[in-house]
Amino acid sequence: MEEAECASRLGKNFTSPTRRGFPNVPFMPSTFHKTGALRQETLLLPARVEDYVGPDNMARAIEAFVASLDLVKLKFCHAVRVAGAGQPPYHPSDLLKLYLYGYLNQIRSSRRLEREAGRNVELMWLLRGLLPGYRTIANFRRDNVVPLKQVSRDFVMLLRGLDLLGGEIVAIDGAFFDGNASKGSIVTRARLEEQVAAVEREIAQYTAALDANDAAEASQPEAERHSHANVAGKLAALIAKREAASADLAKLAASGQTQLSRTDDDARLLSKNGQSVAGYNVQLAVDAKHKLIVAAETVNDGNDTGQLHAMAAAACEALGVETLQAVADSGYFNGEALKACEDTGIEPFVPEPRRGTQAEKAGRFGLEAFSYDAEADEYVCPQGKKLRRQNGYKTDATGKRRIRYVSRRSDCKTCPLRAACLSEKADRRGIERWEHEEVIERHRARMAAHGAPMMQRRKALVEHPFGTLKCRAGYRQFLMRGFAKVRGELALMVLCYNFTRLLNIIGLEKLIAWLAAQYFLAVFYLLREVLTVAPGVLNECYLAGGKSQPIGDKPLPRHTTARSGMCFAT
Numbered sequence: 291m292e293e294a295e296c297a298s299r300l301g302k303n304f305t306s307p308t309r310r311g312f313p314n315v316p317f318m319p320s321t322f323h324k325t326g327a328l329r330q331e332t333l334l335l336p337a338r339v340e341d342y343v344g345p346d347n348m349a350r351a352i353e354a355f356v357a358s359l360d361l362v363k364l365k366f367c368h369a370v371r372v373a374g375a376g377q378p379p380y381h382p383s384d385l386l387k388l389y390l391y392g393y394l395n396q397i398r399s400s401r402r403l404e405r406e407a408g409r410n411v412e413l414m415w416l417l418r419g420l421l422p423g424y425r426t427i428a429n430f431r432r433d434n435v436v437p438l439k440q441v442s443r444d445f446v447m448l449l450r451g452l453d454l455l456g457g458e459i460v461a462i463d464g465a466f467f468d469g470n471a472s473k474g475s476i477v478t479r480a481r482l483e484e485q486v487a488a489v490e491r492e493i494a495q496y497t498a499a500l501d502a503n504d505a506a507e508a509s510q511p512e513a514e515r516h517s518h519a520n521v522a523g524k525l526a527a528l529i530a531k532r533e534a535a536s537a538d539l540a541k542l543a544a545s546g547q548t549q550l551s552r553t554d555d556d557a558r559l560l561s562k563n564g565q566s567v568a569g570y571n572v573q574l575a576v577d578a579k580h581k582l583i584v585a586a587e588t589v590n591d592g593n594d595t596g597q598l599h600a601m602a603a604a605a606c607e608a609l610g611v612e613t614l615q616a617v618a619d620s621g622y623f624n625g626e627a628l629k630a631c632e633d634t635g636i637e638p639f640v641p642e643p644r645r646g647t648q649a650e651k652a653g654r655f656g657l658e659a660f661s662y663d664a665e666a667d668e669y670v671c672p673q674g675k676k677l678r679r680q681n682g683y684k685t686d687a688t689g690k691r692r693i694r695y696v697s698r699r700s701d702c703k704t705c706p707l708r709a710a711c712l713s714e715k716a717d718r719r720g721i722e723r724w725e726h727e728e729v730i731e732r733h734r735a736r737m738a739a740h741g742a743p744m745m746q747r748r749k750a751l752v753e754h755p756f757g758t759l760k761c762r763a764g765y766r767q768f769l770m771r772g773f774a775k776v777r778g779e780l781a782l783m784v785l786c787y788n789f790t791r792l793l794n795i796i797g798l799e800k801l802i803a804w805l806a807a808q809y810f811l812a813v814f815y816l817l818r819e820v821l822t823v824a825p826g827v828l829n830e831c832y833l834a835g836g837k838s839q840p841i842g843d844k845p846l847p848r849h850t851t852a853r854s855g856m857c858f859a860t
């Protein structure tokens with residue numbers, strides 16, 4: 291196609307390659323596809339970085355949120371300006387914005403964040419062109435674990451201030467997240483003992499081979515004998531390996547743990563449904579109103595049974611309520627946890643797993659066949675005979691005290707149900723009851739009445755945040771090591787989840803307006819405390835901030851979070 295024809299067809303989009311010094315490059319304008327400008331062309335880009343960040347850009351929400359934080363009270367490193375020699379540090383607000391933006395956009399490694407700060411226009415806008423190095427970025431996350439956790443907790447207070455938390459029902463669940471450690475770096479006692487035994491077998495084989503060679507060569511002349519330096523070297527390496535494994539065994543015994551992790555001290559091999567993970571068990575408590583996370587914890591116990599009360603209590607504290615309903619799956623069923631919940635005003639809903647007693651497995655009457663008479667404190671068997679309480683308690687493997695109830699031999703001797711009730715050797719039936727079994731009985735009654743709808747709600751509530759964290763945000767693995775740092779990283783993940791959720795619920799505009807109002811109120815309270823001015827003047831300031839309620843001489847009702855000092859009107 292001729293250049294003139296191209297020009298006429300493409301109009302102002304036409305750029306002649308020959309005029310731009312592209313010798314012999316065939317010019318193939320397409321009428322079927324959109325074509326970009328030539329890279330060598332001088333473009334008039336918007337003059338300000340501000341123009342690249344639209345009014346609905348999430349970066350603006352991050353900017354407003356970080357501006358609303360009191361980083362000095364939160365105890366971020368370098369929040370207090372100190373004059374000194376050398377380069378001044380980066381302000382923690384800039385690095386916090388960088389991390390929030392990164393975690394919201396699946397950019398978590400310090401090296402990637404460093405690269406993005408130099409090429410991502412939104413980050414250029416957020417950081418005003420600052421380019422912190424990856425070490426600075428990594429050190430910020432490492433050194434500010436406690437403040438980051440506090441920011442995440444304070445964000446829950448912010449959600450309370452926005453009336454987005456119901457505070458009536460929370461769903462609790464756990465999921466395994468990979469740690470910054472391989473499966474091979476975590477060993478159990480059995481595996482270490484196997485290693486020691488295998489190395490000892492190899493050492494014995496080498497030693498026997500050496501002895502046999504020595505015996506064979508003893509009769510040969512000196513010149514014909516071979517050097518055994520190679521075999522001796524291998525033997526020395528095996529002995530060193532055995533010593534290392536033995537030292538690990540001793541270390542494991544001294545720690546009282548069941549596993550030894552060589553890379554990340556706190557990561558563990560966790561198994562569920564035939565799959566194993568080298569990492570942590572992340573626990574979440576999710577409020578039912580808007581599926582916002584109100585409490586999060588990281589443990590390295592693969593079993594959820596011990597987590598119910600701790601998570602429900604943490605949710606109560608975060609929500610500022612005395613009582614709530616906590617719903618969890620059967621993995622959380624634990625009599626002591628149920629009792630602890632009841633004692634602290636929490637109403638748990640946890641399906642009871644059907645484990646079955648030994649008698650049931652052998653085809654005999656299970657516990658359900660016996661009814662308990664609370665008034666008489668005795669059991670009644672299917673034949674209508676009584677099983678009386680024995681003196682004293684029996685402590686089981688889990689430390690629970692159990693009371694034993696037994697039938698009369700004379701009753702069982704002539705009983706027609708004997709074959710369905712007793713084993714061949716037994717002459718009477720015994721039943722054990724936990725000393726607080728009434729807690730489980732109340733829970734059973736509660737589950738029978740309301741369990742089914744609560745279980746349906748549980749799935750819809752708590753599996754959504756885990757799905758979002760793992761699949762949308764890509765948080766499948768911790769980048770940090772050790773409980774302290776991993777918990778700090780989880781706080782960042784939860785903060786970003788809640789942040790995204792909040793923007794989806796109320797929108798960016800409302801959030802920025804609300805943060806601005808809070809900021810105004812915080813400044814107002816500060817001024818009111820510090821300055822001695824006429825209340826009328828302050829009332830005018832208050833009314834100018836969009837509030838219609840006049841202020842008298844009495845102190846304003848206010849709520850200040852104990853840890854951060856963020857203020858919320860109550």
Ligand code: SF4
Nearest residue numbers: 671673702705711719
């Ligand atoms: S065997 Fe004894 S305990 Fe069992 S049903 Fe008969 S009387 Fe009751």
